[in-house]
Amino acid sequence: MSPEGRAVANGRVLLAGTGSGPLLRLAAPISFWGGVDPSTGSVCDPRHPDHGRSLSGSVAWIESTIGSSSSSSVLLELLRLGLGPAALLLGRADPILSLGAVVAVELGYPGIPVVELPAGVPAEVADGTLVEVRADGALRALPGGG
């Protein structure tokens, strides 16, 4: 693999930026409020298959968001505390969660890219692979990842 990594997907930019980290594929839809602990970044809903895993620093693939209107607040809080994901990849543009990242930028907190990937992250990119989201919505697998 080149140092630039390998292109694996291209999405629609919901919020532009760059971010890299291990890919975290959430196995089920999630509500950030009630589903992610705003003080740690870990999945706190015991019914969720990823219960206990941390989103902090990850490039999180979330096929669908569900539930609470407060999910935007939880994301904002994670970004304020430096505990947020490094990037969000959403199966579908979401009017709640994404707004947490929009407001983080308004308040001058470190922001993150949010990209819509309706076709998903290709199956060959395993959970834990080091990936990078580019400002144009490109997703690349980086060398040295898991």
Add this chain to the structure above:
Amino acid sequence: MSGGPGTGGRADAVRLTTEEAAVLAGADGPAAATAMRIVTEAARLLGADSLVPIGSAHIDGCLYHGDGGVEFAERLVREEGAVKVPTTLNVGALDLLHPGRVKGDDHRLEMSRRLMNAYLSMGCSATWTCAPYQAGHRPAVGEQVAWGESNAVAFANSVLGARTNRYGDFLDIACALVGRAPFVGLHLDAARRATVVVDTSELSERLRDLDAFYPVLGSWLGRAVGDRVAVVDGLPPTTSEDRLKALGAAAASTGAVALFHVSGVTPEAPTVEAALGGQPPERVIRVTPEDVRATLATLSTSADGAIDAVALGSPHFSRDEFCRLHGLARGRRFSVPFYVCTGRDVLREVAAEGWITDLEAAGVTTVADTCVIVAPILPGHRGTLMTNSGKFAHYTPGTTGYGVIYGSLEECVESGAAGRVVRLTETWT
């Protein structure tokens, strides 16, 4: 690691009217400009090409989750933000009517109060309820609104026939400050048409006429349809608002349900065919008794046995629900903490009936303006909570650390008296 994102209020794909563009440029003050930037940004990312004027808003963002939300709201206040449309407030993280009921450290209590005050300063009404529709906020059929709070969104669209998307914290107040919302999704006719038919005819009539069935049906619906619009067929034509409220709240917890139709009951579904807009459904799902039993099992995370508390009222208890509880609990004595969460408007009404005096004598603790899963109210951090609410059943483990047991209102009352789970009938067979 990440860096370099920016919003900047790019409006390239979103056509703004002259007036909207002026607000974006600051003609209506800095808070309105911030709000218009956020609304325009949301419109862009949702794929809207214009904004729609709204008649009212319901704000979820007044509930404290951390200092970032307070910073945002207080900045809007400093920038002299004032809502342009009638705007109600969701629960906060304090019970203002019963000081001391919410625990927590001083910082949390102070920031919760500052957040609530910030939203009042912008001209929102002190309703402090997740059920604004029980506090007189009832937009008309077809009215464009911007509501937050997942159960309120489902109720506004489905039961009232008003039009809103699932607005979350920050976008809700931004819409209220400019009186506009992204013109996309459920604001438009096309997205309101049902594409899924849910056929309940295989379920017994007795089950379909049971209050405790509706949170279960809602929990099933949210998982089954996600964010698609379903029309549920086969429910009694007399299905009450409280049952629809419970159905919607549960569906909006397990799924992203913002609108459901019930044929012969909700305003946009005089018939299944009407709800489908005359087109064939993409999918027909028949709910089986096994589906109901399997979903029921997911609502409890603890086994039947001793309980540490009972909580009712998510969404906030209505007058009718208080009436039923009063009939069941009057003269009883609960042996574990028994919380009923409600809005101050309903509380005032039912207190005037004398019901609260009787319920308190039975050991009921009323919680107003907030509820047990959004603020530290329950004793300790571990225990088992019993509830008749599908929404409490869904969120309690993740937000409080408590295990949860689901049961009917009658079972909650009997169990609250006994201090352990009491099952009354073979209801679910």
